[in-house]
Amino acid sequence: xxxxxxxxxxxxxxxxxxxxxxxxxxxxxxxxxxxxxxxxxxxxxxxxxxxxxxxxxxxxxxxxxxxxxxxxxxxxxxxxxxxxxxxxxxxxxxxxxxxxxxxxxxxxxxxxxxxxxxxxxxxxxxxxxxxxxxxxxxxxxxxxxxxxxxxxxxxxxxxxxxxxxxxxxxxxxxxxxxxxxxxxxxxxxxxxxxxxxxxxxxxxxxxxxxxxxxxxxxxxxxxxxxxxxxxxxxxxxxxxxxxxxxxxxxxxxxxxxxxxxxxxxxxxxxxxxxxxxxxxxxxxxxxxxxxxxxxxxxxxxxxxxxxxxxxxxxxxxxxxxxxxxxxxxxxxxxxxxxxxxxxxxxxxxxxxxxxxxxxxxxxxxxxxxxxxxxxxxxxxxxxxxxxxxxxxxxxxxxxxxxxxxxxxxxxxxxxxxxxxx
Ligand code: AMP
Ligand code: GLY
Numbered sequence: 554x555x556x557x558x559x560x561x562x563x564x565x566x567x568x569x570x571x572x573x574x575x576x577x578x579x580x581x582x583x584x585x586x587x588x589x590x591x592x593x594x595x596x597x598x599x600x601x602x603x604x605x606x607x608x609x610x611x612x613x614x615x616x617x618x619x620x621x622x623x624x625x626x627x628x629x630x631x632x633x634x635x636x637x638x639x640x641x642x643x644x645x646x647x648x649x650x651x652x653x654x655x656x657x658x659x660x661x662x663x664x665x666x667x668x669x670x671x672x673x674x675x676x677x678x679x680x681x682x683x684x685x686x687x688x689x690x691x692x693x694x695x696x697x698x699x700x701x702x703x704x705x706x707x708x709x710x711x712x713x714x715x716x717x718x719x720x721x722x723x724x725x726x727x728x729x730x731x732x733x734x735x736x737x738x739x740x741x742x743x744x745x746x747x748x749x750x751x752x753x754x755x756x757x758x759x760x761x762x763x764x765x766x767x768x769x770x771x772x773x774x775x776x777x778x779x780x781x782x783x784x785x786x787x788x789x790x791x792x793x794x795x796x797x798x799x800x801x802x803x804x805x806x807x808x809x810x811x812x813x814x815x816x817x818x819x820x821x822x823x824x825x826x827x828x829x830x831x832x833x834x835x836x837x838x839x840x841x842x843x844x845x846x847x848x849x850x851x852x853x854x855x856x857x858x859x860x861x862x863x864x865x866x867x868x869x870x871x872x873x874x875x876x877x878x879x880x881x882x883x884x885x886x887x888x889x890x891x892x893x894x895x896x897x898x899x900x901x902x903x904x905x906x907x908x909x910x911x912x913x914x915x916x917x918x919x920x921x922x923x924x925x926x927x928x929x930x931x932x933x934x935x936x937x938x939x940x941x942x943x944x945x946x947x948x949x950x951x952x953x954x955x956x957x958x959x960x961x962x963x964x965x966x967x968x969x970x971x972x973x974x
Pocket of ligand 1: 671694696706738739740741742745824826835836
């Protein structure tokens with residue numbers, strides 16, 4: 554008799570969660586809470602919203618593993634709730650999620666465990682902030698402590714502007730309560746990398762390094778977004794950089810978190826700045842990046858279920874994670890008013906894509922009468938594969954050419970940093 558597939562519940566409903574399920578669907582029976590209009594093609598979408606109710610459902614229905622995509626449920630403590638019910642769940646606890654939830658917690662942690670990061674002050678006192686701004690000659694970045702949907706970071710161009718930004722944050726004028734404690738840090742001039750480690754509390758598997766494109770428009774102009782495209786692996790990350798990231802950043806992070814009483818299980822997302830070959834931590838996130846996850850999942854050449862399951866039970870040592878020797882490039886197709894506001898639902902037309910080496914990760918979509926509709930935000934990601942960045946990028950843009958919906962916007966220069974490498 555065929556062995557029954559394990560049951561996996563994926564929390565979230567964006568392109569990130571779509572890609573996790575899409576590449577696991579042959580080895581597991583999948584459920585999403587809430588999922589989207591395209592995850593229902595290979596999984597069952599659930600409408601349960603409260604975490605307690607979800608844990609109850611998972612228990613009653615014999616779910617073997619729950620994987621959490623976005624940060625909000627993690628910061629809210631979904632992992633603690635599931636664990637209390639004796640369920641296996643992949644993600645950091647509420648305590649461990651402070652690495653993303655509080656910049657002050659993060660910077661203090663980095664300092665305490667000697668992990669490379671920009672010099673900084675963390676304060677709610679304007680004079681202290683001003684003193685540091687002067688010492689740094691205005692070459693600083695001003696950050697709000699709390700979660701501000703990625704918008705809480707300002708890069709001033711002079712001492713005066715920096716002081717004004719610090720003042721407006723501290724007064725609550727800019728970001729309300731989230732800005733009443735700030736971090737002012739040295740501006741680091743280098744290139745950015747996103748690195749992801751699957752962690753089990755003690756051990757980790759480092760995945761290929763990616764680069765994201767946060768601005769809306771070509772040439773890194775326009776407003777910040779959740780990310781308009783990414784690619785992995787990036788040739789900008791040399792073996793030496795991987796080694797330094799493991800030794801100087803990931804190992805001390807896992808040891809430090811265990812010492813603090815928050816052993817780290819889940820995806821550790823390092824937002825890095827590489828300056829003269831040295832990686833510095835700009836930020837931690839406690840989950841996969843979106844759209845980076847959409848490029849990383851297809852690179853994994855071993856069981857995704859085993860990787861997440863063994864991560865959740867603290868036994869990553871017991872498995873081998875293989876990586877395909879290919880590159881993936883993902884181009885986000887966003888709706889008309891992204892990132893400023895909502896857009897009217899509009900039907901998505903997709904031509905024949907059977908000749909393309911790639912796939913589409915669906916995010917902001919709903920399903921009606923067998924057709925997919927764009928419902929706003931980042932609608933889908935066209936991911937191309939190839940032997941190198943150039944080839945993968947060509948496939949990704951060929952895929953974009955087969956997709957259409959009213960008001961569709963996308964960047965035409967994804968992976969530009971790596972084209973001449
Ligand atoms: P964060 O949310 O802290 O990752 O910051 C958002 C973006 O601001 C980063 O992706 C960087 O592009 C930029 N940034 C943050 N901190 C620094 C820094 N110390 N030096 C230069 N750029 C920074
Ligand atoms: N793409 C960056 C993020 O998910 O935060």
